Structures are given as C-alpha cells and as structure tokens.
C-alpha cells in the first residue's frame with residue numbers, strides 16, 4: 636500500500652523515499668543483562684494500530700524523524716524531528 640509521509644525538513648513525500656526504522660522505544664538504562672539487551676534489540680511488539688515509529692528520509696535530507704502512524708491504515712497523524720534520547724535503537 637502506498638502512502639505519503641511528511642518529512643519535517645522536506646514536506647509531504649511518497650513513502651518509497653523513506654526507510655522504516657521500527658517502533659520507537661526507550662533504550663534500556665543501567666546495568667542490564669545480555670538477555671535484556673536481546674529482548675530490546677530483537678523482540679518487537681508488532682502493534683496492530685497506532686504507534687510512534689522512526690523513519691529515515693534516505694532519498695533527500697538523510698534525516699531520522701518520528702512519525703505517529705496507524706499500522707492498519709498507514710494514516711500518518713504527525714511527524715516531528717527526533718531528539719537523541721528518543722532514538723529507536725535498532
């Protein structure tokens with residue numbers, strides 16, 4: 636299904652210009668085990684519905700940003716620049 640995403644720098648563009656970075660998650664902090672790292676890196680919730688995701692505009696500004704999208708309909712509600720502590724980490 637084709638849809639459009641509004642890059643915070645470039646404006647509304649077709650989805651094929653972007654790379655999907657996965658659902659945005661908070662990076663674990665502190666002294667965590669290898670098992671906890673593995674959970675964070677490889678186990679995704681695969682949400683059916685609204686989630687905040689990381690996207691990369693590979694065809695133009697080469698910038699990562701966050702998009703609030705419904706995975707069922709591909710409706711994009713909002714996009715905004717990413718700040719370092721919000722990085723998807725994977």
Ligand SMILES: [Zn+2]
Pocket residue numbers: 642643644645646692695696697698
């Ligand atoms: Zn862009």
